[in-house]
Amino acid sequence: MQNEMLENLWILAAGFAGTLLILPFIMRRMRAAGIVGVDAHKRDRPVVPEMGGISVLIGLAVSASAAYILYPTEISLIASFLFTALIAGAIGILDDLKTLSARVKPLLTLLACAPILILRTYNPHPLLPIIGELRLTIVYPLAIPLVIAVTSNGVNMMDPFNGTMSGTCTITVLAMIVSAFILGRGDGLLFSVCLIGPLLAFYYFNRYPSRVFSGDVGSLSIGAALGAIAIIGRLELVAAVAFMPQIMNAFYGLSSMGRLYERHEVSRPTTILDDGRLMASADPKAPITLARVILARGPLRENEAVRVFFMLSLISGILAIFTAYLMTVTT
């Protein structure tokens, strides 16, 4: 037990160091190449390097390699986890460099689950509280592409303010670590630890005020990695509960627009006041995103709005941990 914890700490440290060391280099390279974005929620509209999410992929590769060194028998699980994130990351790079349409991107992310299906690293018997194990031999593999597409695009849409995506995902993964521990899901714990190191290092640079943006390469790969943890680590329902703010955000946006959309195709859901505070947009054609609902009660500073996002993720995380506890006592 103590050995296992120490090994997990090594994996976490490896992923953290991998991202932390490479990110400043990526930031310089992106700025030099002109791959930058404007921070639209600041009065002075600073220019920030994009595609910092590549560092998360590199950190993930480092932590997965460390996991392989420590647990060589888990090679197929580690490979399917890492390659799912890498495929989603490659789709993200394509989207960052050559914007994909609102329909093509979700369709492409369906393919990211290929390593899980090819290596058959799933168990079609999800555990639910009160009910116990379900036998979904046919439905389960059919649902896997959908799960990866939902998680990757859900995280991708949850990036309205500085640090929101990386911060909320960090809280989600922390909840999954505690839940995996409660449920005794060693694989779920291992892969959550693989992801938390790169996420923490990236959050350090991405937090308010952001020094780097993740780009779609970061958000899609982190989302796909979360989905892979849910499937490979057998934490399906726990992940769904911890992921509720992301589901909420994507669902509100899509249902209010009635179609898939790209951010630049629709009116902005938030506007900026003269004093720098953010408020919900008055435009009836703008999507009802989580950010817009949060700001409906009145204007907030960006860092205050980010804190509300974190509180929502924290509450969902607590509900996820409670769900895991319910699973252990009721099944």
Place this chain on the structure above:
Amino acid sequence: MIRRILDFVAILIFVWTVLIIGLWIIASYIVPFQLPGESNAVLAGTLKVVFSAILALIWLWTWREIVRRLFWRTIRKAGSGAGQI
């Protein structure tokens, strides 16, 4: 700030509770559902999927309606620029 968070806490707890109850209904009533006669197995399976999908859609629709109403009511109450549509 607290009111803002409390709105969402209420929604999250409601959505979570309905999710657990829905799963219980599916496992207790829909999954064991059988039609008499062996040839009806495919029809019974199809009905199970349809019933489960209807429950899931009702869950999503309720969730969406709660947030939609909360959003527009809050905008009206706030009487801010955001409400002038």
